[in-house]
Amino acid sequence: MKRLLLFLLLPFMLGSCDNDDESRTEIWAIAPEKGVAGIVQGFGHVPAYIVRKGENASWETTAARIEGFTFERGIQTTLRVRIEPIANPPADAPDKRYTMEEQLSRTAAEMPVDPLTLSPECEVLVASERPAGEVSAYWIRDLRYDTPQWEAFPCEIEGFDFTPGHEYRLRIQPVAEYDEETTGLTDDDSWTVKYYVRELLSDEVKESEGLPE
Numbered sequence: 001m002k003r004l005l006l007f008l009l010l011p012f013m014l015g016s017c018d019n020d021d022e023s024r025t026e027i028w029a030i031a032p033e034k035g036v037a038g039i040v041q042g043f044g045h046v047p048a049y050i051v052r053k054g055e056n057a058s059w060e061t062t063a064a065r066i067e068g069f070t071f072e073r074g075i076q077t078t079l080r081v082r083i084e085p086i087a088n089p090p091a092d093a094p095d096k097r098y099t100m101e102e103q104l105s106r107t108a109a110e111m112p113v114d115p116l117t118l119s120p121e122c123e124v125l126v127a128s129e130r131p132a133g134e135v136s137a138y139w140i141r142d143l144r145y146d147t148p149q150w151e152a153f154p155c156e157i158e159g160f161d162f163t164p165g166h167e168y169r170l171r172i173q174p175v176a177e178y179d180e181e182t183t184g185l186t187d188d189d190s191w192t193v194k195y196y197v198r199e200l201l202s203d204e205v206k207e208s209e210g211l212p213e
Contacts (some may be wrong), residue, residue, distance in 0.1 A: 127139035
C-alpha cells in the first residue's frame, strides 16, 4: 500500500522541483553598489549587480540584465523578477531572460557587503611584449586553465610596471568603479572595470614563446 501511495504521489513531487526549462519568479534584492562578473568567452569582467535571491541567501554577483529595471547608485531595491528560458541561444549569449515584474521597495542604503569580497583574484602570465600597435594592451595567459593560450588583454593593470623583455606572473583583481564625472549617461553606463595588481608572483627576464603573430 505504501509503495502504491508513493507511486501515485511521484508526479506531484517531481513537479514541485525547480525546472530551468520553465519560467518562474524570484524576489531579488539589488545592492546599492556594483561588483564584477566574468564574461562568457575569454578573459574579462563587466560591471554587475550584487544581488540576494531570498532573505536567507548570500549576496552574489550576476551579469544578468533585468528588463524594465533602472539601477541607481546608493539605492537598494527589492524586485520581483521573472526568469524565462531562451530557446537555442548563441554560444556567447545568455540562456535566460530577466524581467522586472514589480518593484517592491526602494530605499537609500549603505552597502550590505564589501564588493571586493565578491570579486575574484586571478593569476595571469603577462608576455614579454605587447600586441603590435596596442600601447595599453598585453598578451596574457589565464592560469585558471591547464593549457592556457595567449590572448590579447586590452586593459591597463593598475600598479603594474611593465618592462619589455620580462615575463611576469601576477595576481590581479577586477574592481567595478563609478565615474563621478560622467554626464548624459545612464547610471549603468557610468561604471567601468579596472584591474589592480594584488601580488607580483614572478618577474623573469625572457622572451615569451608561442605568441600569436
